[in-house]
Amino acid sequence: MEASSSPETGHSVASESSVAARCAGLVKRYEDVVAVAGVDLAVLRGECFGLLGPNGAGKTTTVEILEGLTRPDEGIVEVLGTHWGSGSEHALRERLGVQLQETQLGEKLTVEETLRLFASFFAQSRPLAEIIATVELEEKKHARVGKLSGGQKQRLALACALVSDPELLFLDEPTTGLDPQARLKVWEVVERFRSRGGTVLLTTHYMEEASRLCDRVAIMDHGKILALDRPAVLVAALAADQIVEFRVRPDLSLDVLAGLVGVSGVVHREGVWKLSVRRIGEALPALLAEIERHGVTLESLATHQATLEDVFVSMTGRALRDE
Numbered sequence: 015m016e017a018s019s020s021p022e023t024g025h026s027v028a029s030e031s032s033v034a035a036r037c038a039g040l041v042k043r044y045e046d047v048v049a050v051a052g053v054d055l056a057v058l059r060g061e062c063f064g065l066l067g068p069n070g071a072g073k074t075t076t077v078e079i080l081e082g083l084t085r086p087d088e089g090i091v092e093v094l095g096t097h098w099g100s101g102s103e104h105a106l107r108e109r110l111g112v113q114l115q116e117t118q119l120g121e122k123l124t125v126e127e128t129l130r131l132f133a134s135f136f137a138q139s140r141p142l143a144e145i146i147a148t149v150e151l152e153e154k155k156h157a158r159v160g161k162l163s164g165g166q167k168q169r170l171a172l173a174c175a176l177v178s179d180p181e182l183l184f185l186d187e188p189t190t191g192l193d194p195q196a197r198l199k200v201w202e203v204v205e206r207f208r209s210r211g212g213t214v215l216l217t218t219h220y221m222e223e224a225s226r227l228c229d230r231v232a233i234m235d236h237g238k239i240l241a242l243d244r245p246a247v248l249v250a251a252l253a254a255d256q257i258v259e260f261r262v263r264p265d266l267s268l269d270v271l272a273g274l275v276g277v278s279g280v281v282h283r284e285g286v287w288k289l290s291v292r293r294i295g296e297a298l299p300a301l302l303a304e305i306e307r308h309g310v311t312l313e314s315l316a317t318h319q320a321t322l323e324d325v326f327v328s329m330t331g332r333a334l335r336d337e
Contacts, residue, residue, distance in 0.1 A: 031095070034059045034182050034213040035080050040089035042075050042237075049075040050086070051237035057182075062204070062214040064228035066221070066322060068334050072237035073217035074115060074186055080215065081112055081184050094182060108136055111180030115187045115217075117171035121160030125151055125170055128159060129177055136178040149173040149203050165196025172203055183207060185216040189223060201227060219334045221322040233326055240329050248325050253278040254290030257324050258298065260315040261286050262305060270308075274300045281327055288327060290320065 036056035042049045050072045057063040065073040078084040082098045096106045133139035146155050149169040189197040224231050225245045232242040272280045276297030279290035291297040326334050
């Protein structure tokens with residue numbers, strides 16, 4: 015098949031064999047809620063693809079459909095060249111690793127016993143010692159699951175997903191609730207899997223996680239894909255090197271702020287203004303002069319480098335962690 019431009023990926027696709035998972039026109043309804051509203055995407059072999067969005071965006075439902083755990087109401091789904099319902103489900107599941115958003119493991123079993131149990135579900139599996147080393151649980155292999163820390167349990171759940179040496183790994187919010195050190199260890203496990211040639215599809219609402227792990231990111235909200243590209247390209251689309259956040263009393267008008275030199279975008283949320291700024295050396299003095307001219311009180315001001323969170327806020331007017 016000749017190379018062509020694909021609306022699902024935003025990039026040229028050399029052949030169907032380069033796509034690990036794809037869906038087109040994906041729709042899933044629950045009573046009066048449309049959880050997934052016409053999603054098109056393709057995950058390329060060897061990449062880490064991220065679905066980034068807040069709780070309720072439709073990320074988990076989309077992944078569960080791709081995993082074969084949930085049936086879509088409409089749309090096409092293909093995973094590793096196979097359609098769910100084709101009669102080849104068992105062979106396909108042998109090639110997948112799945113870590114659910116919440117994994118309930120037997121607390122009386124040891125780490126080693128847990129992995130031996132999961133390995134028994136597959137025709138072939140990686141050596142247990144190798145898997146335990148991959149997730150850095152060698153010192154805990156004889157410890158009972160109920161005695162593990164939150165981070166250790168999460169790494170064990172990831173080990174269970176890796177035990178069959180899958181081609182495609184699904185991770186649903188793999189580091190939610192973990193402290194920064196535990197989160198870093200999970201990231202390192204994912205990166206080691208990638209280094210072996212594996213493909214990853216993960217959901218997250220952590221911008222740092224998406225920026226570090228993902229080759230491409232789809233920003234999702236209310237069941238729809240709002241944007242899809244490499245993290246750096248999405249951030250560059252803001253036309254901003256810095257974000258200026260401030261609060262004043264009484265408030266200024268949007269027109270005044272949008273007209274400031276060096277400002278490329280303005281968002282007002284819960285009393286806080288966020289200015290997308292290309293040239294902060296010009297924009298910040300202009301902002302301070304405008305505040306003084308209007309005689310308003312500056313209550314707070316901070317700046318930071320533009321991130322994927324700012325991309326999401328600019329598109330939706332709300333933060334990634336909004337409930």
